[in-house]
Amino acid sequence: MQTLGERLQEARQRLGVTLREAAEFTKLRTDYLQAMEANQFESIPLADVYRRGFVKVYARYLRLDDEKAVADYNTHHSARAARRPIDALEGEETDVAPVSVASAVPPMNRDTMIWISVGIGILGLIILMLFF
Secondary structure, three states: OOOHHHHHHHHHHHHOOOHHHHHHHHOOOHHHHHHHHOOOHHHOOOOHHHHHHHHHHHHHHOOOOHHHHHHHHHHHHHHHHHHHHHHHHOOOOOOOOOOOHHHHOOOOOHHHHHHHHHHHHHHHHHHHHHHO
16 A cells, blocks of 8 residues: 555656646645655654645645545544654653643733723824824
Protein backbone atom coordinates (compact mmCIF):
# COMPACT_ATOMS: atom_id res chain seq x y z
CA MET A 1 0.00 0.00 0.00
CA GLN A 2 1.32 3.43 -0.95
CA THR A 3 1.89 6.14 1.61
CA LEU A 4 0.20 9.49 1.24
CA GLY A 5 3.50 11.06 0.22
CA GLU A 6 4.07 8.48 -2.49
CA ARG A 7 0.58 9.06 -3.86
CA LEU A 8 1.16 12.83 -3.93
CA GLN A 9 4.47 12.44 -5.73
CA GLU A 10 3.06 9.94 -8.23
CA ALA A 11 0.10 12.21 -9.02
CA ARG A 12 2.39 15.21 -9.57
CA GLN A 13 4.65 13.22 -11.88
CA ARG A 14 1.67 11.83 -13.77
CA LEU A 15 0.52 15.41 -14.44
CA GLY A 16 4.03 16.30 -15.61
CA VAL A 17 4.38 19.14 -13.10
CA THR A 18 7.61 20.10 -11.36
CA LEU A 19 7.74 20.87 -7.66
CA ARG A 20 8.46 24.50 -8.50
CA GLU A 21 5.38 24.77 -10.74
CA ALA A 22 3.23 23.14 -8.08
CA ALA A 23 4.60 25.53 -5.46
CA GLU A 24 3.88 28.56 -7.64
CA PHE A 25 0.32 27.49 -8.33
CA THR A 26 -0.60 26.35 -4.79
CA LYS A 27 1.38 29.13 -3.05
CA LEU A 28 2.94 26.46 -0.83
CA ARG A 29 6.69 26.44 -0.22
CA THR A 30 8.69 23.99 -2.31
CA ASP A 31 10.35 22.50 0.76
CA TYR A 32 6.90 21.84 2.28
CA LEU A 33 5.81 20.03 -0.89
CA GLN A 34 9.04 17.99 -0.81
CA ALA A 35 8.43 17.10 2.83
CA MET A 36 4.87 16.00 2.06
CA GLU A 37 6.01 13.83 -0.84
CA ALA A 38 8.71 12.31 1.36
CA ASN A 39 6.03 11.57 3.97
CA GLN A 40 7.93 13.73 6.47
CA PHE A 41 5.04 15.93 7.55
CA GLU A 42 6.57 16.47 10.99
CA SER A 43 9.45 18.38 9.38
CA ILE A 44 7.03 21.17 8.41
CA PRO A 45 7.47 23.51 11.39
CA LEU A 46 3.84 24.55 11.66
CA ALA A 47 0.79 23.51 13.63
CA ASP A 48 -1.00 20.35 12.58
CA VAL A 49 -3.98 22.32 11.31
CA TYR A 50 -1.76 24.04 8.72
CA ARG A 51 -0.24 20.74 7.59
CA ARG A 52 -3.73 19.32 7.17
CA GLY A 53 -4.72 22.32 5.08
CA PHE A 54 -1.58 21.99 2.95
CA VAL A 55 -2.40 18.34 2.27
CA LYS A 56 -5.89 19.32 1.19
CA VAL A 57 -4.70 22.12 -1.11
CA TYR A 58 -1.97 20.00 -2.66
CA ALA A 59 -4.22 16.96 -3.18
CA ARG A 60 -6.89 19.13 -4.79
CA TYR A 61 -4.27 20.68 -7.09
CA LEU A 62 -3.09 17.19 -8.07
CA ARG A 63 -6.70 16.18 -8.82
CA LEU A 64 -6.80 13.65 -5.98
CA ASP A 65 -9.62 13.18 -3.53
CA ASP A 66 -8.69 15.88 -1.02
CA GLU A 67 -10.97 14.53 1.72
CA LYS A 68 -9.40 11.08 1.46
CA ALA A 69 -5.92 12.61 1.52
CA VAL A 70 -6.75 14.54 4.71
CA ALA A 71 -8.27 11.41 6.24
CA ASP A 72 -5.09 9.48 5.42
CA TYR A 73 -3.00 12.26 6.93
CA ASN A 74 -5.13 12.24 10.08
CA THR A 75 -4.87 8.47 10.38
CA HIS A 76 -1.13 8.19 9.98
CA HIS A 77 0.36 11.50 11.09
CA SER A 78 -1.99 13.50 13.25
CA ALA A 79 -2.72 10.65 15.65
CA ARG A 80 0.98 9.83 16.03
CA ALA A 81 1.85 13.47 16.72
CA ALA A 82 -0.98 13.78 19.22
CA ARG A 83 0.34 10.80 21.23
CA ARG A 84 3.90 12.07 21.45
CA PRO A 85 3.50 14.55 24.34
CA ILE A 86 1.58 11.99 26.40
CA ASP A 87 4.16 9.29 25.74
CA ALA A 88 6.93 11.67 26.80
CA LEU A 89 5.26 12.31 30.15
CA GLU A 90 4.51 8.67 30.94
CA GLY A 91 6.05 7.68 34.23
CA GLU A 92 6.86 11.26 35.19
CA GLU A 93 5.07 13.09 37.92
CA THR A 94 4.21 16.71 37.33
CA ASP A 95 3.87 19.10 40.25
CA VAL A 96 2.44 21.91 38.16
CA ALA A 97 -1.26 22.51 38.58
CA PRO A 98 -3.19 23.73 35.56
CA VAL A 99 -4.12 27.39 35.71
CA SER A 100 -7.49 28.52 34.52
CA VAL A 101 -7.43 31.78 32.59
CA ALA A 102 -10.98 32.50 33.66
CA SER A 103 -9.97 32.50 37.32
CA ALA A 104 -6.97 34.76 36.72
CA VAL A 105 -9.02 37.60 35.23
CA PRO A 106 -12.21 38.60 37.01
CA PRO A 107 -15.21 39.04 34.73
CA MET A 108 -16.40 42.59 34.01
CA ASN A 109 -19.99 43.40 34.59
CA ARG A 110 -22.04 45.53 32.22
CA ASP A 111 -21.81 48.74 34.30
CA THR A 112 -18.01 48.57 34.42
CA MET A 113 -17.82 48.14 30.66
CA ILE A 114 -20.13 51.13 30.13
CA TRP A 115 -18.03 53.37 32.40
CA ILE A 116 -14.81 52.30 30.68
CA SER A 117 -16.36 53.06 27.27
CA VAL A 118 -17.58 56.48 28.44
CA GLY A 119 -14.14 57.26 29.90
CA ILE A 120 -12.40 56.31 26.66
CA GLY A 121 -14.87 58.43 24.70
CA ILE A 122 -14.30 61.48 26.92
CA LEU A 123 -10.53 61.00 26.74
CA GLY A 124 -10.79 60.81 22.96
CA LEU A 125 -12.77 64.06 22.83
CA ILE A 126 -10.23 65.84 25.03
CA ILE A 127 -7.36 64.68 22.82
CA LEU A 128 -9.30 65.68 19.72
CA MET A 129 -9.94 69.19 21.11
CA LEU A 130 -6.27 69.63 22.06
CA PHE A 131 -4.92 68.82 18.62
CA PHE A 132 -7.55 70.45 16.38
